[in-house]
Amino acid sequence: MFEGATLECRHLSKSFPSAPESTTVIQDLSLRVQPGEFAVILGPSGCGKTTLLRTFSGLLRPDRGEVLVDGRVVHDVPDDVGVVFQEYNKSLFPWLSLERNVRFALRGLDRATAAQRARDALARVGLADSAHQYPWQVSGGMQQRTAIARALAHQARLVIMDEPFASVDAITRIHLEVMLLDIWTESRFSVVFVTHDIEEAVFLADRLFVLSGRPASLKEEITVTLPRPRDLLTTKALPLFQQLRERAFRLIEGGEQAS
Amino acid sequence: MKAHALSARIGERLLGWVALVVALAGWQVAAEVRHSHSVATFTSALHALGKILSSAQLGVDVLPSLYRVLAGFAIAAALGVVIGLFVGTFRALDPWVRPVIEFMRAVPPPLIIPVAMLIIGISGKLIISVIVFGAFWPVLLNTTDGARQVEPVYIETARVFHVARHVMVRSIVLPASLPMIMAGLRIALSTAIIMMVLAEMLASSTGIGYLVLTSQQTFDVPATYGGVLLLGVLGWFFDAAFLAVEQRVLAWNSDFAGGTRV
Numbered sequence: 001m002f003e004g005a006t007l008e009c010r011h012l013s014k015s016f017p018s019a020p021e022s023t024t025v026i027q028d029l030s031l032r033v034q035p036g037e038f039a040v041i042l043g044p045s046g047c048g049k050t051t052l053l054r055t056f057s058g059l060l061r062p063d064r065g066e067v068l069v070d071g072r073v074v075h076d077v078p079d080d081v082g083v084v085f086q087e088y089n090k091s092l093f094p095w096l097s098l099e100r101n102v103r104f105a106l107r108g109l110d111r112a113t114a115a116q117r118a119r120d121a122l123a124r125v126g127l128a129d130s131a132h133q134y135p136w137q138v139s140g141g142m143q144q145r146t147a148i149a150r151a152l153a154h155q156a157r158l159v160i161m162d163e164p165f166a167s168v169d170a171i172t173r174i175h176l177e178v179m180l181l182d183i184w185t186e187s188r189f190s191v192v193f194v195t196h197d198i199e200e201a202v203f204l205a206d207r208l209f210v211l212s213g214r215p216a217s218l219k220e221e222i223t224v225t226l227p228r229p230r231d232l233l234t235t236k237a238l239p240l241f242q243q244l245r246e247r248a249f250r251l252i253e254g255g256e257q258a259s
Numbered sequence: 260m261k262a263h264a265l266s267a268r269i270g271e272r273l274l275g276w277v278a279l280v281v282a283l284a285g286w287q288v289a290a291e292v293r294h295s296h297s298v299a300t301f302t303s304a305l306h307a308l309g310k311i312l313s314s315a316q317l318g319v320d321v322l323p324s325l326y327r328v329l330a331g332f333a334i335a336a337a338l339g340v341v342i343g344l345f346v347g348t349f350r351a352l353d354p355w356v357r358p359v360i361e362f363m364r365a366v367p368p369p370l371i372i373p374v375a376m377l378i379i380g381i382s383g384k385l386i387i388s389v390i391v392f393g394a395f396w397p398v399l400l401n402t403t404d405g406a407r408q409v410e411p412v413y414i415e416t417a418r419v420f421h422v423a424r425h426v427m428v429r430s431i432v433l434p435a436s437l438p439m440i441m442a443g444l445r446i447a448l449s450t451a452i453i454m455m456v457l458a459e460m461l462a463s464s465t466g467i468g469y470l471v472l473t474s475q476q477t478f479d480v481p482a483t484y485g486g487v488l489l490l491g492v493l494g495w496f497f498d499a500a501f502l503a504v505e506q507r508v509l510a511w512n513s514d515f516a517g518g519t520r521v
Contacts, residue, residue: 059415076418083419090412095434095511105420136513154420 004036004190005080005158007056011065014051015215025051027215028065033158033207036188038181042201043211044252049194050086052216053162056192057083069158082151084161088143088168092135098122098146099131105154121153122146124183141172148180158190165200177204178232185229198252202226202244203235210251220251299484307485316470321489324455324467327383328497331390332451336444338391339398340433346399347406347436348428364400368393368450369457376462386458386466393454394447401443405436438512441505448501452494467493 009031015024025048033039043049054060056067058077067074069081077083082105085091092101099118106114122131125145135143144164151159165173177200184191195201201208208222224244226235235241283301290300299307311321346352346360371392379385409432417431433440459468467486474482 054415057419059418077421079421081419083416085412085416087412090410091416093413093416093431093434094513095437104416107420107422134511136511 002155002187002189003157004034004188005070005078006035006068007033007039007158007190007192008068008071009056009062009065010068012052012055012062012067013064014048014055014060014062016051024215026055026062027217029211029216029218030065031209031218031221033190033192036190038184038191038193038204038206039209040201040205040207041192041194041209041211042198042248042252043194043196043216044213045196047211047213048216049196049211050162052211053083053160053192053194057081057160059083078158080155080157082154082156082159084144084147084151084159084164086162086164086166088140088147089135091147092143094135097132097134098127098138098142098149101135101146102150102153105150117153118149121149124152125149125179139172140168141176144168144176145179148183152183152187156189158192161191161193163195164193166195166197173200174232180204181230198245198248199236202241202248203230203232208244208248210248222247296478296480299481303481304484304488307479307481308488311470311482311485311489319465320467320470323383323465324459325493327386327390327466328451328455331387331455332394332448334387335391335394335447335451336398339395339443339447340402340440343399343402343440344406344428344432344436347403348432350407353403353407360396360400360403364396368396368454372454372458372461381462385462386455389458390451390454394451397446397450398440398443401439401446402436405439405443406432408439409435438509441509445498445501445505448497449494452490452497456490 009029012026012029013024014026015022029052031039041049041052051060055062056074058067058074058081061075069078072078092098093104096104099115099122102118102121103114106117109117119128119131122128125148127142127145127149130138130142135146138146147164148159165176168176181204193201193204202224205222205224208224210219210222211217212219222244226238226240226244287301290298311317346356368389371389375385375389375392379388413431413435414427417427422430455466456468456471459466460472463469467490471483471486471490474480474486
């Protein structure tokens with residue numbers, strides 16, 4: 001039975017050497033994402049969210065503390081973790097068609113199975129008809145959908161997303177949010193989704209981790225009890241949505257004095 | 260609308276051909292009017308070219324030259340791409356090899372010919388060797404730079420999907436550097452032709468370069484011009500063939516697939 005993975009990090013710290021002294025990007029951060037949970041990490045721009053995600057996915061080593069996926073300490077990228085990167089023009093390989101990009105996650109399977117799974121995954125993000133196009137031939141939103149399809153085909157139990165919709169236009173973004181929620185509702189993998197957009201964060205999240213500015217540390221953890229399935233108009237019209245949005249906004253804007 | 264654009268494009272192409280015909284006619288008229296011993300007419304050059312291609316000279320001079328250029332270019336391309344990918348991928352190597360590459364690239368390639376004559380002596384190997392030398396550096400340099408500039412997110416994506424290091428070079432670094440590699444190969448191809456002609460003039464008794472030089476020394480003026488025509492056509496043909504290959508290989512690249520190139 002498919003179940004989302006847990007992600008846990010304990011007392012995580014990371015700094016980068018930069019003249020004249022090193023810059024601390026993450027400081028003593030601990031959090032826990034439950035199986036199948038949609039966790040959103042919300043923080044101001046430039047607070048080290050991308051570094052945090054790279055550490056979660058095993059692409060970077062923490063200086064102190066540890067990251068655990070399903071209770072096992074992460075040293076390299078765990079098998080069942082999928083990552084969707086921020087810029088759509090970098091997250092796919094431009095020399096491969098959309099289908100071949102998805103099949104990249106399925107190397108090792110025989111051709112027929114891989115092709116079938118790739119086509120299924122593309123169909124789930126509504127791109128069945130564009131399988132043979134190259135990334136430059138389709139829109140930015142379609143490229144990010146392909147990146148999501150690749151994580152789906154990989155059967156990732158934890159999908160880590162680094163501001164995946166930040167560089168597409170506002171209308172496409174709304175469509176992508178709704179599509180992502182639909183897919184997640186069907187599959188129930190765990191999600192760690194990073195954004196600096198408060199509205200997006202509240203709309204998507206089960207649990208909201210609000211980070212302070214640089215160095216990033218956990219400011220507050222908010223459980224979002226908005227009912228599911230969520231609908232763009234009705235959910236955003238709920239008083240609870242407004243309250244949560246306001247609370248998150250104050251946390252982000254309040255800077256240091258709030259903490 | 261589409262038909263209109265197409266006819267406009269054909270019209271533009273036609274202009275180029277008209278200009279070429281005008282230039283050749285100008286050559287013909289100027290040579291006829293001046294009637295100088297040092298300038299052959301276009302028609303006599305064409306006639307001489309026909310003779311070169313239909314006589315034993317085809318096998319003695321033309322085919323060996325073609326073979327040398329293609330062999331030299333192929334060897335240089337293979338060496339340059341393989342070594343370039345290696346140096347560009349393993350950055351620790353870079354400080355060791357960079358000064359050597361920069362120096363060797365700065366040496367004008369023809370200078371290798373006298374040196375090679377000392378080392379190799381005058382033989383068929385000499386010409387291919389100097390072609391390889393000339394064509395190797397632009398391929399190596401462009402491949403190294405291409406491999407070093409691979410988008411880090413591509414590498415991270417490959418790591419997410421557990422791509423082994425040696426597979427990474429072939430399936431990520433190579434295709435990602437391909438636009439740079441192709442640009443280097445194109446420079447290398449024209450350098451290869453230059454080196455072929457020069458080496459055949461200086462150190463050979465066969466080949467198109469040798470043919471042009473001896474015909475000039477024996478006052479067979481039409482043959483000299485015929486040889487020049489032949490080299491011009493060959494150079495043009497090689498470049499056109501190269502661009503056709505590039506167009507296919509880089510079809511995924513928006514810079515090439517948009518039909519912006521003429």
